[in-house]
Amino acid sequence: MKYEDWNKISRIASRKSLWVLHFCTGCGAIELPPVMTSRYDMERFGMGPMATPRQADVLLITGYLTVKTLKRVVNVYEQMQSPKYVISFGSCPINGGMYWDSYNTVKRLDRYLPVDVYVGGCMPRPEGVMNAFLKLMELIDEGKARGWEKYQKYYEQYKRNQKMAFNFGGEENEGA
Amino acid sequence: MKEYELFIGPQHPGVTGNMMYHLWIDGDTVTKAECNVGYLHRGFEKLMESRSWMQNVPLVCRICVPEPDVNEMAYAMAVEQLMDWEVPERASYIRVIVLELARIAAHLMSIGSYAGSLGIYTLPQWALGDRDYILDIFEQLTGARVYHIYIWPGGVRWDMPEGLPKLIEKTLSYIEKRLKLYDDVLFRNRVFFDRAAGIGVIPKNKAIGWGVTGPNLRACGYGYDTRKLEPYAVYDEIDFKVVKYPELGDFEVISDGCDAYTRMIVRRLEIDQSISIVRQALRKMPEGEHIIKHPNWLKWKAPAGYAFKRVESSKGEYGYFVVSDGSSKPVRIHVRGPSYTHGVNVAETILKGANMADVSQILFSLDVCPPDIER
Amino acid sequence: MKALELIEKGEEMHGRAYIKSDRDEVSSIIKKLKENGFDHFVMLSCIDWIDENEFELVYHLWSYEYKEHVMVSVRLPRDSPSIGSMHGLFPQIETYEREVHEMYGVDFEGNSRLTPFLLDGWRDIPPMRKDFDSKKFAEDVFDNIPEIKEEEDEGI
Numbered sequence: 210m211k212y213e214d215w216n217k218i219s220r221i222a223s224r225k226s227l228w229v230l231h232f233c234t235g236c237g238a239i240e241l242p243p244v245m246t247s248r249y250d251m252e253r254f255g256m257g258p259m260a261t262p263r264q265a266d267v268l269l270i271t272g273y274l275t276v277k278t279l280k281r282v283v284n285v286y287e288q289m290q291s292p293k294y295v296i297s298f299g300s301c302p303i304n305g306g307m308y309w310d311s312y313n314t315v316k317r318l319d320r321y322l323p324v325d326v327y328v329g330g331c332m333p334r335p336e337g338v339m340n341a342f343l344k345l346m347e348l349i350d351e352g353k354a355r356g357w358e359k360y361q362k363y364y365e366q367y368k369r370n371q372k373m374a375f376n377f378g379g380e381e382n383e384g385a
Numbered sequence: 386m387k388e389y390e391l392f393i394g395p396q397h398p399g400v401t402g403n404m405m406y407h408l409w410i411d412g413d414t415v416t417k418a419e420c421n422v423g424y425l426h427r428g429f430e431k432l433m434e435s436r437s438w439m440q441n442v443p444l445v446c447r448i449c450v451p452e453p454d455v456n457e458m459a460y461a462m463a464v465e466q467l468m469d470w471e472v473p474e475r476a477s478y479i480r481v482i483v484l485e486l487a488r489i490a491a492h493l494m495s496i497g498s499y500a501g502s503l504g505i506y507t508l509p510q511w512a513l514g515d516r517d518y519i520l521d522i523f524e525q526l527t528g529a530r531v532y533h534i535y536i537w538p539g540g541v542r543w544d545m546p547e548g549l550p551k552l553i554e555k556t557l558s559y560i561e562k563r564l565k566l567y568d569d570v571l572f573r574n575r576v577f578f579d580r581a582a583g584i585g586v587i588p589k590n591k592a593i594g595w596g597v598t599g600p601n602l603r604a605c606g607y608g609y610d611t612r613k614l615e616p617y618a619v620y621d622e623i624d625f626k627v628v629k630y631p632e633l634g635d636f637e638v639i640s641d642g643c644d645a646y647t648r649m650i651v652r653r654l655e656i657d658q659s660i661s662i663v664r665q666a667l668r669k670m671p672e673g674e675h676i677i678k679h680p681n682w683l684k685w686k687a688p689a690g691y692a693f694k695r696v697e698s699s700k701g702e703y704g705y706f707v708v709s710d711g712s713s714k715p716v717r718i719h720v721r722g723p724s725y726t727h728g729v730n731v732a733e734t735i736l737k738g739a740n741m742a743d744v745s746q747i748l749f750s751l752d753v754c755p756p757d758i759e760r
Numbered sequence: 761m762k763a764l765e766l767i768e769k770g771e772e773m774h775g776r777a778y779i780k781s782d783r784d785e786v787s788s789i790i791k792k793l794k795e796n797g798f799d800h801f802v803m804l805s806c807i808d809w810i811d812e813n814e815f816e817l818v819y820h821l822w823s824y825e826y827k828e829h830v831m832v833s834v835r836l837p838r839d840s841p842s843i844g845s846m847h848g849l850f851p852q853i854e855t856y857e858r859e860v861h862e863m864y865g866v867d868f869e870g871n872s873r874l875t876p877f878l879l880d881g882w883r884d885i886p887p888m889r890k891d892f893d894s895k896k897f898a899e900d901v902f903d904n905i906p907e908i909k910e911e912e913d914e915g916i
Binding site: 230231232233234235236238239240242243245246247248258260262273275277278281285307308310311312313314331332334 | 394395396397398402403423424425426427428431432435443444447450451494497509510511513514516517520530531532756
Binding site for chain 3: 422423426428430431432435466467593594595596598607609614615690691692693695702704706708716717719721725726729730734759
């Protein structure tokens with residue numbers, strides 16, 4: 210069997226069984242329980258919640274991120290095994306959203322983590338969330354969802370940006 | 386036995402949101418607990434100081450995520466008190482309907498999450514699915530499922546459309562039928578009696594001193610409800626009962642109160658009371674205006690003063706302290722969330738001596754919501 | 761109003777009792793109110809009156825018996841604000857004082873738990889003060905973080 214055929218089969222298996230990490234990072238998490246439960250059932254696509262990052266495929270950034278949460282999200286993202294995908298909800302990770310002048314929220318997510326799919330809205334409806342999941346499955350099928358490779362390739366740039374955010378623009382904190 | 390330090394961290398299905406508890410355990414028992422919040426801090430109060438009175442309305446509803454209407458209501462009441470505006474009666478009735486539907490939705494979510502923490506996973510699927518029908522009503526009335534921006538200072542944004550009372554009545558009868566199924570699965574379940582009775586007890590003589598409010602306080606035996614103590618909107622014209630221990634209706638009284646069992650039964654019975662309030666409000670609602678004619682919102686200036694207004698939310702007592710100095714922007718708005726006391730000091734005290742397997746259950750039965758604590 | 765009868769000073773403001781007091785008598789006023797039915801401590805707010813160079817601390821209490829809300833207000837100088845802690849009277853005051861210390865820089869003597877509560881790694885002036893510009897801070901810190909520069913030959 211050729212290498213490309215094996216990749217295709219592994220991508221089919223991957224997109225039919227995406228496990229979503231259970232992490233409610235922001236206010237967009239209120240529209241996630243309707244997607245997970247019986248009304249908008251996401252389990253018919255093979256997606257289910259998973260408690261530990263070691264066995265999850267998709268990280269959902271539901272809404273805004275504060276600096277304190279970003280530290281833990283980066284930790285969680287680095288604990289997940291490749292291939293891994295990131296979906297961001299809402300308008301806050303795109304350009305700051307409603308809290309554009311806040312001193313504690315991180316404005317643009319793609320400077321700190323590689324994002325595969327963005328969902329617009331404040332908050333996105335469950336139908337919008339389902340659409341994003343299906344779009345992610347399409348991208349996986351075509352081989353275009355490569356966020357984790359980008360993170361490995363530009364690792365120093367991502368780390369530099371994250372450190373600048375954690376220190377609020379100042380110098381390195383001792384014991385941070 | 387050595388003590389072991391654990392973090393029930395922000396990424397965990399056993400905490401009610403994005404917060405962290407730092408525990409020290411000895412064997413299976415918790416000896417010390419510390420709460421660590423700040424993962425959701427957006428600096429709301431700072432943001433509200435640089436926006437005008439009307440621009441704060443869309444910002445205010447994002448403070449409490451499961452039940453946004455109480456924030457809009459308390460903010461609108463505080464601004465109306467400063468500006469000395471009188472809300473038309475039809476608007477007050479519509480506000481009561483919106484608040485009570487929000488209370489039913491929040492209680493359904495809380496019951497579902499609590500059952501999930503016990504391991505009864507059928508109930509979250511049912512409860513969150515039924516809560517969606519209430520969000521459909523909100524969508525017909527206000528245009529959005531979660532953040533409504535419907536209760537404005539001076540009234541409500543637009544009138545109820547035709548056919549909405551019929552939809553509300555249909556949804557309420559459906560929920561009443563479903564509640565009987567919930568009783569069989571959770572509230573009369575042997576597992577619930579064994580696991581929840583006597584767990585997470587708040588001492589009765591210290592409950593008020595610790596700042597416990599809402600259903601948690603009523604489960605301790607005090608019948609205090611802001612809708613009866615300081616009636617707002619038209620609650621003084623509607624007839625309803627304050628649910629408190631030991632009057633638990635058809636459910637058994639198997640403990641001394643103030644524990645996880647009683648708290649969840651109080652929430653379950655409050656859904657019945659809310660359904661009755663909505664039905665009465667629909668019957669008694671008069672015709673009339675839905676909002677006063679206020680001046681151009683770009684030129685609102687509130688007279689100088691201090692206003693404090695409180696609202697009974699599904700979690701406890703929500704308070705808004707609004708300070709104005711006569712200009713078009715507020716000087717200070719301070720929001721008091723009910724979980725500020727429940728999640729930090731009360732939880733840290735009652736988690737001492739609890740079993741490790743009960744920590745999650747205690748937090749869900751207190752109904753701690755982290756955005757209230759840190760806004 | 762019952763509160764105004766107990767403490768013979770103060771005025772009524774929008775249906776609430778508003779009592780102005782000094783640094784030294786605040787503790788005894790709150791203790792007297794607590795012993796006479798005002799047993800629910802609602803919250804502790806702080807207002808920054810930058811033009812008058814003062815901080816105003818407002819202690820809110822509620823009585824279930826008399827259905828009354830009291831606001832006890834204290835003014836502190838803005839350059840060195842400090843007042844005794846009252847967490848012996850109500851345990852939840854410890855958390856409120858912790859937050860006011862972090863957000864405004866007010867010092868509460870006797871409170872041993874004035875550790876950071878909401879912010880992590882903050883090193884600027886306390887953010888709720890009026891001379892802290894949140895919008896400028898957000899622009900200076902977060903908008904200046906550069907984008908990820910990808911290399912030209914992205915042939916995947």
